Amino acid sequence: MRQPPASLDPLFKPRSVALIGASDDVARIGGRPLRYLREGGFKGAVYPVNPKRDTVQGIGSYSSVAALPEVPDVAILAVPAQGTVQALRDCADRGVNAAVVFSAGFAEASEQGRLAQDEIAGIARQSGMRVLGPNCLGLFNAGIGYYGTFSAILDAAFVEPGPVAVVSQSGAYGSHIAHLARQRGLGIGQWITTGNECDIDVAEALRWVIDQADVKVVMAYAEGIRDRDTFVEALEVARAREKAIVFLKVGRSDVGAQAVSSHTAALAGSDAVFDAVLRQYGAYRARTTAEHLDVAYACARGLYPAGNRFGIFTLSGGFGIQMADDASACGLDAAPMPEAAQEELKAMLPYASPRNPVDATAQALTDLPLMTSYIAAMLEKGGYHLFAGIFGSGPASPTFSAKLRQTLRTATAGHEGRVLALSMSAPAEIVRAYENDGFLVFEDGSALVNALAALVWFRRSFDAAKATRPAAPAAMRIAPPHGALSEHEAKSLLRAAAGIAFPKEALVRPDEDAGAAAAAIGFPVVVKICSPDIAHKTEIGGVIVGVRNEAEARDAARTILARARDQRPDARIDGVIASPMIKGGVETIAGVVRDPTFGPVVMFGLGGVFVEVLKDVTFRAAPFDVAEAQRMIHEIRGFALLEGVRGAPPTDIDALAEMLSRLSQFAADNAELIESIDLNPVLAMPRGEGVMPLDALLVPCRSGS
Amino acid sequence: MRQPPASLDPLFKPRSVALIGASDDVARIGGRPLRYLREGGFKGAVYPVNPKRDTVQGIGSYSSVAALPEVPDVAILAVPAQGTVQALRDCADRGVNAAVVFSAGFAEASEQGRLAQDEIAGIARQSGMRVLGPNCLGLFNAGIGYYGTFSAILDAAFVEPGPVAVVSQSGAYGSHIAHLARQRGLGIGQWITTGNECDIDVAEALRWVIDQADVKVVMAYAEGIRDRDTFVEALEVARAREKAIVFLKVGRSDVGAQAVSSHTAALAGSDAVFDAVLRQYGAYRARTTAEHLDVAYACARGLYPAGNRFGIFTLSGGFGIQMADDASACGLDAAPMPEAAQEELKAMLPYASPRNPVDATAQALTDLPLMTSYIAAMLEKGGYHLFAGIFGSGPASPTFSAKLRQTLRTATAGHEGRVLALSMSAPAEIVRAYENDGFLVFEDGSALVNALAALVWFRRSFDAAKATRPAAPAAMRIAPPHGALSEHEAKSLLRAAAGIAFPKEALVRPDEDAGAAAAAIGFPVVVKICSPDIAHKTEIGGVIVGVRNEAEARDAARTILARARDQRPDARIDGVIASPMIKGGVETIAGVVRDPTFGPVVMFGLGGVFVEVLKDVTFRAAPFDVAEAQRMIHEIRGFALLEGVRGAPPTDIDALAEMLSRLSQFAADNAELIESIDLNPVLAMPRGEGVMPLDALLVPCRSGS
Known part of the structure; x- marks a missing residue:
């Protein structure tokens, strides 16, 4: 096909x-x-x-x-x-x-x-x-x-040809973005709108434009994706070739998603999953049309900074502070100039602020050699990968603008490998002149910082994809499950096929001695009903914790089995599980769901109030390696909890990443058999002590039952 | 003065x-x-x-x-x-x-x-x-x-005169914003830059411009504020007169704040407090220069919508979905058209989407009467307080633009009281023509939605200030404390002077019987050291919980007193406190700190990981009433926890608000005496059961000691 x-x-x-x-x-x-x-x-x-x-x-x-x-x-x-x-x-x-x-x-x-x-x-x-x-x-x-x-x-x-390609499901959006790009002086080589996509879809068009030598950046727009494999391949090829894909995907909100389904026939998968997949495969998601354009504009030169050190040159303290605020919010490092260089700049103009933002004051407007010295010092001694100069509407003056251009050319000569940007407001022809000198030009300083931060993001994403990656942990194809699985069966399957280490536990058949089995596990234990037909054990009183001796264990098993028979007379009862009471650790959750577009997707989050109140979860399309799992874990807002707060020890994040990667490999290798998996809770234990998944629920696909 | x-x-x-x-x-x-x-x-x-x-x-x-x-x-x-x-x-x-x-x-x-x-x-x-x-x-x-x-x-x-005033500490920023406003066709009546502020500061300039009849909106810029009282008065007068203050305050980040202090002499108080004060007194904080301008532009007509129902008209599904996403993120309600009206629109054009966004498809470009009918139906039957039409670069065509203008004029006639906005890209003179017809015009749809949401925010803020407000709870001036206070003294003081209800407790002097005192409280109790010199009780082992009978209470008192004498031989020891063990409720924290700019400020947050990991706290300048305290509580990200999650009952938010308001009144009335207050934890009990502040620390000002 x-x-x-x-x-x-x-x-x-x-x-x-x-x-x-x-x-x-x-x-x-x-x-x-x-x-x-x-x-x-x-x-x-x-x-x-x-x-x-x-x-x-x-x-x-x-x-x-x-x-x-x-x-x-x-x-x-x-x-x-x-x-x-x-x-x-x-x-x-x-x-x-x-x-x-x-x-x-x-x-x-x-x-x-x-x-x-x-x-x-x-x-x-x-x-x-x-x-x-x-x-x-x-x-x-x-x-x-x-x-x-x-x-x-x-x-x-x-529209003039240029390094940008546009791939848009929507003709109106594709036209609008081309109009805006033309206004911005940004050339578009390839432009395609896919409409109803009866044959060629956004994914395939993306795959084609990425192969074109003149394309450096793609502005993509979609409401959903049809062909998952081609889409992921396109993103991966683009990343390997260091071509930026800047994606505007609509349908973030409920109202938006509703409108998507009434608008086209595209299958709109979960927006959170789509978002995660873009991140996972190195495409940048723009939130607004303005950002879509700004980031593509910045990427069009194909110049990505080697790091995130960001030098800010200003003639006015206020503008500098504003940009420093933005830089901080976007993860750029407005590191100070070296002390010695600060001394030198201070000697030239005592009331300047030479730290960073480097504020040469309005004095530099009349003393352009001073401006040259300041900017040159920033590039030579500041070690900045990215540089921005803030000039307001100054360059709009035709007489002053020529002198300023010459000054900036002189000051930046020999640093063409750096990302050089200007925040300024001037007529288009003046802006084009500065651009031809090698500067990225933005009217709004916040938009500038955001776009420069996107360049850093792309650089890191390109590099991460190139890094030698650990081999994906092995997983096994399983036989199609015959119907629902009990907790014990799910754990056994995941242990055997995915290599996930659950704490030891004992399955005690109804006619076996729960006391002896529990003793072999070691007290205290928790006793739980084990049945493929009872997914929510606590609802029937099927969990008793803090069981301290053999007699209590026998009592607990009896009680639980009676409750199960009483409340779910039709349920198949395998017996009870006795497992150790685990203390300590941070509660997390992990799981697998099937996304209509991307297939098996792994979810990770912190447990308890974090998932209940803050929906602090993150996704990745399966399979992925341990490095990707690490990035996934670092994304959650409550990540600091895993590093240890209030004197708690840091948790075993490596083991967590290993488990998530194994889970993803298993989910991918058995995609057509598995509807969902829940590991909840998974205790992240102190570093070196691994993770403890305490419960497992595996729901097979109906076709697999 | x-x-x-x-x-x-x-x-x-x-x-x-x-x-x-x-x-x-x-x-x-x-x-x-x-x-x-x-x-x-x-x-x-x-x-x-x-x-x-x-x-x-x-x-x-x-x-x-x-x-x-x-x-x-x-x-x-x-x-x-x-x-x-x-x-x-x-x-x-x-x-x-x-x-x-x-x-x-x-x-x-x-x-x-x-x-x-x-x-x-x-x-x-x-x-x-x-x-x-x-x-x-x-x-x-x-x-x-x-x-x-x-x-x-x-x-x-x-710069042409107009409804905007600019008040800026920074001359460069003030100039730049005036340049951008002029480009946007926005008139500026008053414009002032305050520089080093040896006499006149931003607050006083703000206070003056608010009094001018022609001023409808103020664009303010500051790195910090000197005169707190004039500033708050200016904000309050502006709000009472329904004049919008749109504020850009720099120094959000550490780097930014550092640059502020190296740049001017303005006292930069905590940015989070400044942020809260703006919200509290109804000034809108812009995050970027672009937003500063967009929101001021929207406010310049002085037309604020009575509600947040937002109708979106589009010719292209994609644009509509994008705007619906933005609306959802900004809290605008993209409510669907009434069913009957949808039927009528569907009858006119079967493949239109008449829900909301109302998508009349590109068909409406050639059939302008259809467009008229659709838009008129939205305004007449949709009940939308705000309306936006999305037209891309269509209006840039001089021939089409005149016909489109006429269509929009006809369709919106009689609805001049609604907020009518267009997202479109066209040369300035065309934009001016649409503006003269009564439309707000934005090039970027996301900027449009954000600015319209700001109008709704202002309307609510204006109305909240007008609402009959409950009288502020009474508080008492206290005598200057003689040095540090013990927990028991702090609680007594706050109970008497601020009316804060602490659970009953017993102070047991070293020579008294802790067993009898604890029994009077009712077991189980917690026993704690009580000393003005020991602020951190757990550090010396000065807290024993779960004390179940008189003998245990005597033991606990003995143990704690011995530990205190041993580890803090110089501390004044009042004895121990016996207080009831409180179960249930949600852990919160409340406190008072002195902001260098705004004086006493009340802090509120959720306890535990929320404050430790997520810094989920909010501030208000003291004093404030119960309605403001309610808004404060609703602001925290973890608010849902107070409403009850996982089947937990909703908590007594009214009691929490009452306590915060009382605390604020006390802090304001005794501002010069109090350095800080900590109530941590405060348990928010189930609705109707009030709040339980379990600990209190009150640090008097040094001058008051």
Whole structure:
């Protein structure tokens, strides 16, 4: 089923294009693409198809696809929904490699539309012709002047080619972001909108654009993902090649998710899982359109800092403080200048603040050599990986701006490998000049800091992926479980197949002596009912803790078995479990759930009030290694509790990571058999003493029962 | 000492202005203001003072202030630091009412500068002349064309008068925000920068601008506040008059706070306290410059929604979902349209999504009457207090834009009382046209939602201040404590003077019978050392819990007294306390600390891991009433714990609020006597059962000891 990425080449890089439904009116859906293809510099053949006309927009037109003098690489269909299926059949019959379907009125509109869309998908599948859409705005490849879109934003001006690719499910969002990028002077090489995704989805488009040499950053937009494997592969390839994917995924809120389902047919998995998967595979999630653009803009140079030391140059204390606040919030390190360098700067201007932010005061505006010395000292002696200068509206003055540019060029010469950024407000042509000098320019200082922090994030993510990773712990394929499992069975299975170490425990059959079994475990013990049919043991009074001797153990077993028989007469009763009372440690929870998009996903969190009140949990798609598990554990807000607070010892985080990774491998290897796993609680014991999962619940898939 | 607000009238609304150090060069500090006064339309008299010239910029000049034909209302000093003190003396001698000192080189620069600044402050104090600065950019009052500033941003164009006032400690920030406001088409009536604040500070400037009829919103910037009472008064008056104060306060982070102290002389109190005080008195804290501007822009119409129901109109599902996500994050209620109205909209366009976001699809772009019907239905039937339409770059098209404007005007006619906003990207002149039609216009949809949520926040804050508030619980002035207090003394004092109900307890002197006393309390009890010199009782083993009978109580008392004598031989020992063991409830903490800026401040938080790991605490300046205490309690992240989780009963939040309010009244009434109070833990018992403060530590001020 899965086609190789190169199967999209005819779509993105056609040598010839047929436009079915070509129109003379350049404002119409069938007229715009033709105008764009004519005026955009496309070198290939363009064939208008319109049975009613001899020429369209001055170009010779053809009555049908069959009548074309050659087989076009791509056919763009600007025909109404009801004519689409037949037009696509004609294309397939002629052997066209790829088609773009603009028309709406399919799965998003009605049941009838859904059926028609299924027909389109069928044609694609049977013929091998790749189909983009329906209900999409098409695509463009600016480098070859190929504009296969009717997006109105090109009416005013074309988008210049550049290092950015746009991959968007939504045509409106894709258009808007292209408009904003153009305003920002940011070139877009490849741009594609996938619409209803009957064949080509965001994941596959992403996979293709990542392979293009000129693409340095991708701005992606989706409401959900269809093809998990291609998606993860695209993210992994991008990360390996140090190409940044900046993702805007909507449907964070309940209202938003509801609107997603009423809007498109995309399966919206849990937003928290999607969020975690992006992080896990190194894609950056933007929260707003402004951030989407700012971060992509910063990434477009492909320059990622080797560390997070951040030097701030300012002419006004207030601006410097504000940026230092932002830096702190974003995890950038506004480390002070070395003492000796501070002394030197102080000697030049006694009332300057040379620490960091380095405040040369308004004096530097009139004494530009002073500014040069200060900035050069920061780059030479401060060891900053990132530098920002705050200039407000100063550069807007045409007379002053030229002098300031020269000053900044001189001061930063030889440091082109650093990330150099300016916060300033000026007309576009002045901003372009500073950008050409090598500076990233942001109007808002907070946006600057956030985007620079994103560069640091990408650098760390690229490096983490390259690091020699420990081999994933082994796991075993299990036989399909025959129905529900008891706690004891679940633990045995996870111990054997996943290598998870549970504390020793004894299963005591109803006719066996609970006293002796408990004694062998060692008092005090906890006694629990063991039944595949009783998942919530406390509800029937099926747990007795603090059992101190053999007599109490026998009593407890008797009591529990009686309660179970009484309250769940139909339940299969395996007996009771006697297990040691474990003291100390920090209560955590771990589990596996099946995400509709990403399949088995591991959840981790702190137990008790943290999960109950604060929902302080985190996710990762299975499988993942121990390093990823470490990152996962460090993400929770209450992480400090695992490091020890109030004099408590630090816990065995390594063992916790090992357990989560093993669990993930097991979940991935047996994905089709397992609906969910709960290990709750898992006590994280003091460092060196491991983890103690005290309970296990494994729910097999219905198909596996 | 405190001067009435009207004492700033001559500064802000002068009838005549002297410019000391006037210069012919309009790019110089002494030339710019003269040019601005000449060209800005100022109707009053302008007197250049320059002993070396007969005319300056073509105006007759005077050799000295003494030589002026009348006493000017205000003197603007554009003279170097070393000439400032003498020039100010001359002004004071002449009886000038107000002066502006531009020059830097005072307290911010050196010890010598600090002494000179003290001299300036002395002149102001003695003469009653109000002094702005030094080290400031001055001020302007655009309505009367009075530009007493050398800010370079006016070189290009004046700032139009309007409903915004700017009050900024930082001249650079004040200039930048004025530049951005001008770009946004936002008029600024009053603009003032306070610099080193030797006399007039941000608080007093704020107090003055709030009194001006044309001011609807204030953009304030400060690194810290000097005059707490004037500041709080300004915030309260603004709130009572429904004028929005949007505050950017820097120094959130450690690095930032460090830079504050190296930058100006402002006392930077705890940022968390400042944050809480802004919230308490109804000022909105902006986190970024962009947000500062966006929120002020939204407030500038003085239109605050009666509720938070938010209708979203979109032509593209994706944009709608994104905005719904933002709305949810900001607390706006994207409530669905009534079912019947949805049916009607669906009947007009079957594949629309009429719920909310209301998605009329791209169809509405070509069918504008459909758009009219949809939007009109939202306003008429949706009950939305706020409305946003998402239009991307569509309005940038000059031909389409006029039709769209007409459509929106028709659709919204008669709903001018609603907050109507558009997310769109277009050239400034097009944006202005939509604004004139009554719409707030934002380029970024997330910024739009955030600003609209701020309007809702202001409305609630205005209303809360107007609500009939319960009388503050009474508190008593206490006699200055003679040194440190024991736990028992602290509790007695707080019980008597603040009305805080502690569980009954017995103080057992060393020679009394602990057994009988404990029995009177009722077993089990906890026995604790009672000494004014032992604040941390557990450190010496001074607490024994779970004491079950008289013999155990006597043993416990003996043991504790022996430990205390052994480990703290110098401590005064009052005896031991026997108090009941309280079960149940949720552990909280309450306390009082002295903030260097705001004086006594009450702290509240959840106990245990919440405060240890998550620092989940909140503050309020004392005193405050029960309603404010309720808001305070609701602010903590772990609030759900107080409402009951995992089947636990809801706690007595009313009693908690009552206690916090009482504590605040006590702290305010005895502010100069109390360094800190700790009530830790305070058990919040089930609803109706009150709160149980189990321990009290009261540290008197050193001066009170």
